[in-house]
Amino acid sequence: MPEGHSVHRIARQFSVNFVGHRVAVSSPQGRFAADATRIDGHVMTDAKAVGKQMFLEFDNGLWLRVHLGLYGAWDFAGDISIDPTIASANGRMGQTNQRGTDLDPILDSPILDAAGENSLHSIGAPRRTRLRMAESEKVEAEITSFPPEPIGQVRVRLLTDTAVADLRGPTACEVLDPAQVDAVIAKLGPDPQVDDGPEAEERFVSIVRRKPTSIALLLMDQSVVSGIGNVYRAELLFRARQNPHTPGKKVPEDTVRALWRDWVHLLRIGVETGQMMTMDDLDDESYRKAMASRDDRHWVYKREGLPCRVCGTNIVMEELGGRKLYWCPVDQA
Template sequence: MPEGHSVHRIALQFARHFVGERVTASSPQGRFAEGAALLDGRTMTQSRAAGKQLFLEFDQALYLRVHLGIYGAWDFAGSVGHDPVTRSSGGRMGQTGQHGVESDDDADAPGTVVDEHENSLASIGAPRRARLRMGEQSSTTEVLESFPAEPVGQVRARLLTTTAVADLRGPTACEVLDAAAVQEVVDRLGPDPLVDDAEVGEERMLERVRRRRVPIGLLLMDQSVVSGIGNVYRAELLFRARLDPHTPGASLPEEVVRELWRDWRYLLGVGVETGQMLTMDGLDEEAQRRARRSRADRHWVYKREGLPCRICGTHIVLELAAARKLYYCPSCQQ
């Protein structure tokens, strides 16, 4: 399912093209007809993400909550840009002082490969009348003959302005809430590095990890412990920390947990800016280009079961942990 960086990018896309606009809401599929009727004709006033949850606020304090789950995706069309992130001289969003990947400004965008689970690094710039998919399986664009195009497939919810349209397909959750209900959802979540104060979030994660004897490989996927981490980031964070995923949270030194939070804050910032889960640092120019084009060159251990570890040569192990695939190096992560 989409991890935290994708949901933050979707929130930014709505902020850029829908906030402040009067929205026509509908449910072409019909399953969200009542909720769409409540939102139809209202102005979107805010868009924000918390972990894997998206909250779109409308006037009179009504919210659309969306959790994409495994199969959900948003398709954007109309006058929308490929990159919702506004670059500034302030540096990378979420930057923590660690060395990251270089900008994609010089990448050969048309040749970029769109990998599963990730958004494309395709050409970012001038708005165009195109369909932009942001979600689990792919991010693709296609030129549209007219705007708005007819809904394609099972569209749960359609949000339309005079210049942009967003179609939602296959979400796990799609519901209209009031402010109190939204707060209840947020209160159940662990800290999100792009939402919570960095120091406060670090303390919250530290307390929630070290009070439990559950393996850290499971705790990082628990959205009540820390928000936004999925299978990819879980595997990569643990490898970068050289942590055995079976180590109980309560057994971890305080500084190790703090470093996990800081690294997650850094990687999430990279993911929001680039649209890809780039988890390998220190790459030369050619290696960076390969990483931007192919997931096989982007990660330390994720999806590399049976292949030699990039550090020690030991074969990467794949096992099931709470019915989810867990990748790790049994030598480096002892």
């Protein structure tokens, strides 16, 4: 499932390529046809994300809400361009707090992901291309005609003169009025990309500190904190050396605050690079390896049976709340 950083990056893609443009809205699959007519032909005026949910506003006051869920993905095609707020002068992805640049520190070129998830490069300078954005980002092919034919079961197609976005497999896709949007957002926990100030931190701390639920489950509860999924959950808890089964109300307050501040830090890196990079203070060679391969990017996630990078104990994987939890039984005891 796409985690919070992916949804914020998708919202930025809409901000750059669709906001301010008149949009033809259709439902090639047919399941969204009725709602599509409510926003078809209107100008998109805003695009924003809160946690794992995205909201697209149109000039008639209506919003398109999308939750990708486990299987959803957006396919962009056309003259796709980078978000200028995080672009450097040469059109590549820009600064992160963890490292001064996303370029290979020796070769001065983009670091490619071995699995083809070249998220540092994929939303580069404007070009006629097809880009898939979900949990990861992949450039799938150059296109020879525009707009390209829909591929597969496209729930919604958003089309401007220069760009097209096709949505497939979402958990939620609906047109809402402003009051309904406010009601959805009111149920969500704080999102550091929306508000990383003291009030958001206090809200998170106060909720966690009064709950008997395990901290591992609380971090995945979108009403407690927005955007954290399975990867970030495992990595945040390891970085805090926190036992995942400890009830929230028994986690020390300074640890809860540290979890929030680390989420602010990691989410910012994820939004700016497209990678869930959770290892800090890497030398140049280790950084290149981590950006090129998910296997070298995380402390515990998907490392069950492998030795802990700190103590050497085998990482444990267990089922918790229907999801896989990865943790070190020694460093997180």
